[in-house]
Amino acid sequence: MSDGQWSPSTGQIVVSGLTKEYKNVRAVDNLSFTVEPGRVTGFLGPNGAGKTTTLRMLLNLVTPTSGTATIGGRRYADLTDPLRHVGAVLEASSAHKGRTGINHLRVICAAAGLPKQRADEALALVGLTPAAKRKFKGYSLGMKQRLGIAAAMLGDPRVLILDEPANGLDPEGIRWMRGFLKGLAHEGRTILVSSHLLSEMQLLADDVVIIAAGQLVRQGPVEQVIGSMAQGQRVRVRTPNAEELTTALKAQSATVAVDEHGVLQVDGVDAPTVGRTALAAGVELHELTTERPDLERVFLELTAGKAGIR
Amino acid sequence: MKLVRSELLKIRTTNTWWIFALIMLPLWALTLGINWLQTDALAAGNTEGVPPEQIDQVRALMDQDALAANLYTNGQLFGLLIVMLLGVVVVTSEFFHQTVTTTFLTAPHRTAVMAAKLVAAAALGLVFWLLFTLLNIPAGAAILGSVDVGPQLGSGAVWRAIALNGLAYLLWAILGVGLGVLIRSQIGATVTGILLYLGGTIGAITVLSLLANRFGEWINKLQLLVPSLASSLMVSGVEIPGNPPRWAGAAVLIGYAAVAGAIGVLTIRRRDIS
Numbered sequence: 001m002s003d004g005q006w007s008p009s010t011g012q013i014v015v016s017g018l019t020k021e022y023k024n025v026r027a028v029d030n031l032s033f034t035v036e037p038g039r040v041t042g043f044l045g046p047n048g049a050g051k052t053t054t055l056r057m058l059l060n061l062v063t064p065t066s067g068t069a070t071i072g073g074r075r076y077a078d079l080t081d082p083l084r085h086v087g088a089v090l091e092a093s094s095a096h097k098g099r100t101g102i103n104h105l106r107v108i109c110a111a112a113g114l115p116k117q118r119a120d121e122a123l124a125l126v127g128l129t130p131a132a133k134r135k136f137k138g139y140s141l142g143m144k145q146r147l148g149i150a151a152a153m154l155g156d157p158r159v160l161i162l163d164e165p166a167n168g169l170d171p172e173g174i175r176w177m178r179g180f181l182k183g184l185a186h187e188g189r190t191i192l193v194s195s196h197l198l199s200e201m202q203l204l205a206d207d208v209v210i211i212a213a214g215q216l217v218r219q220g221p222v223e224q225v226i227g228s229m230a231q232g233q234r235v236r237v238r239t240p241n242a243e244e245l246t247t248a249l250k251a252q253s254a255t256v257a258v259d260e261h262g263v264l265q266v267d268g269v270d271a272p273t274v275g276r277t278a279l280a281a282g283v284e285l286h287e288l289t290t291e292r293p294d295l296e297r298v299f300l301e302l303t304a305g306k307a308g309i310r
Numbered sequence: 311m312k313l314v315r316s317e318l319l320k321i322r323t324t325n326t327w328w329i330f331a332l333i334m335l336p337l338w339a340l341t342l343g344i345n346w347l348q349t350d351a352l353a354a355g356n357t358e359g360v361p362p363e364q365i366d367q368v369r370a371l372m373d374q375d376a377l378a379a380n381l382y383t384n385g386q387l388f389g390l391l392i393v394m395l396l397g398v399v400v401v402t403s404e405f406f407h408q409t410v411t412t413t414f415l416t417a418p419h420r421t422a423v424m425a426a427k428l429v430a431a432a433a434l435g436l437v438f439w440l441l442f443t444l445l446n447i448p449a450g451a452a453i454l455g456s457v458d459v460g461p462q463l464g465s466g467a468v469w470r471a472i473a474l475n476g477l478a479y480l481l482w483a484i485l486g487v488g489l490g491v492l493i494r495s496q497i498g499a500t501v502t503g504i505l506l507y508l509g510g511t512i513g514a515i516t517v518l519s520l521l522a523n524r525f526g527e528w529i530n531k532l533q534l535l536v537p538s539l540a541s542s543l544m545v546s547g548v549e550i551p552g553n554p555p556r557w558a559g560a561a562v563l564i565g566y567a568a569v570a571g572a573i574g575v576l577t578i579r580r581r582d583i584s
Contacts, residue, residue, distance in 0.1 A: 056582075063582060090411050091411060113312045
């Protein structure tokens with residue numbers, strides 16, 4: 001690395017009081033959060049929540065109305081050789097349609113002062129070598145995403161920022177991306193990924209930052225954010241003796257509801273308690289499952305009523 | 311310097327420049343034909359039917375240096391238009407293909423990026439000038455030979471005209487970059503550029519000559535302020551009586567290019583890229 005002061009511990013992203021006002025809207029409203037190195041952080045929010053604007057302010061593409069955003073303690077504009085520190089994938093379609101994939105990367109190498117062979121290496125890294133000399137307009141959406149990632153990896157950065165990278169990827173591509181990003185985080189790099197694919201995020205992210213209407217809603221490790229929901233666990237029970245079991249459970253101060261398939265939804269007690277209660281009452285059980293709230297349910301509850309239309 | 315190399319690589323790795331050069335070839339041939347006829351007529355030295363108040367101007371154009379300068383700078387009318395459009399594309403294609411994000415991520419110092427674009431566009435303008443000058447010299451010498459005039463390549467005035475023509479190509483490419491920043495839309499900027507160049511020139515001549523009829527001959531000197539007329543004045547090879555001096559044409563054009571470049575840089579520095 002050309003910059004000696006840079007160490008993995010300073011690959012931290014700090015957003016502090018960040019605000020962006022357009023004519024009538026506050027797209028981002030006094031937003032503060034941190035992103036730690038060595039982890040994949042999911043940046044979540046409904047459409048129009050201000051995710052893209054926040055990332056663009058972090059990268060000096062959009063000027064904040066107030067507040068700061070730093071990477072490793074410095075503003076993006078103040079980094080010398082920024083591509084050696086930070087890689088970013090913002091739009092899938094950001095290459096000249098008439099230029100070949102390899103030339104797209106060489107143009108960036110030339111501007112960043114990186115050796116030309118980095119272009120070949122980065123293409124190989126994302127598995128695009130066979131399409132190196134094909135023009136960008138002939139690329140599939142998945143190939144475009146891979147080329148974007150190759151461009152971000154040219155300078156072997158410690159920090160990687162991706163805006164909706166899973167858009168347009170097929171299941172195989174999504175799996176590849178998940179492994180790729182987790183691998184990079186494992187090497188100690190900082191990975192910040194915005195997305196609205198919540199099931200994918202639950203598999204990929206270690207931490208989440210959830211925003212809505214430009215404001216922070218929740219930040220923390222995925223498990224903790226899910227666990228923080230008041231609802232807690234719910235137990236599904238199928239039994240031929242629903243009435244008997246309901247009476248017995250209510251005696252344990254559980255709340256019991258019956259869904260349209262006759263399955264009991266039990267809140268307030270855990271699965272072992274339900275099992276014991278059933279045994280004591282001599283009730284036959286066909287299914288006993290704990291339903292953990294997933295990221296999607298938590299996200300929808302946290303952001304309810306704060307959709308992007310403002 | 312890294313940025314200039316990157317900008318030149320951007321130009322070289324797309325088709326635009328040679329497609330524009332190909333479009334330019336038939337236009338060059340067309341203006342060469344017209345200039346051949348004009349040279350033929352002027353070299354005959356016939357001033358019959360020329361109104362007496364224009365006789366000095368026509369005589370100046372009959373000067374052998376003027377004939378040669380005109381031929382060696384042949385194609386300027388369309389050549390300047392083409393390099394201006396190339397300058398436009400250097401900027402607008404970044405917005406059209408959304409590559410501007412990558413460009414500014416790679417180099418957050420936007421002033422340096424714009425300076426590199428201005429240098430690269432100017433270099434491209436000079437390449438076009440060189441290309442057409444290399445075509446013009448043999449073709450022009452042949453036409454001069456056909457009317458019993460020598461190639462005039464020993465004349466300082468002729469070389470000055472050729473060099474000033476190069477300056478015009480360079481400056482028009484810079485004007486194009488400025489226009490491209492102001493009008494980001496590829497089609498919008500291209501159409502505006504063509505309209506301003508061709509329509510604006512004709513419109514300005516018409517308006518100025520109407521005003522001149524009303525307020526007197528001095529108004530015609532304002533032609534100098536129309537960029538394309540200023541550039542054709544630069545390459546006349548000799549001073550033409552009644553026209554402003556050639557250096558004034560160059561000064562006006564440098565002024566326009568500086569303003570366009572400065573506006574381009576200042577605008578892009580403040581703009582949000584989203």
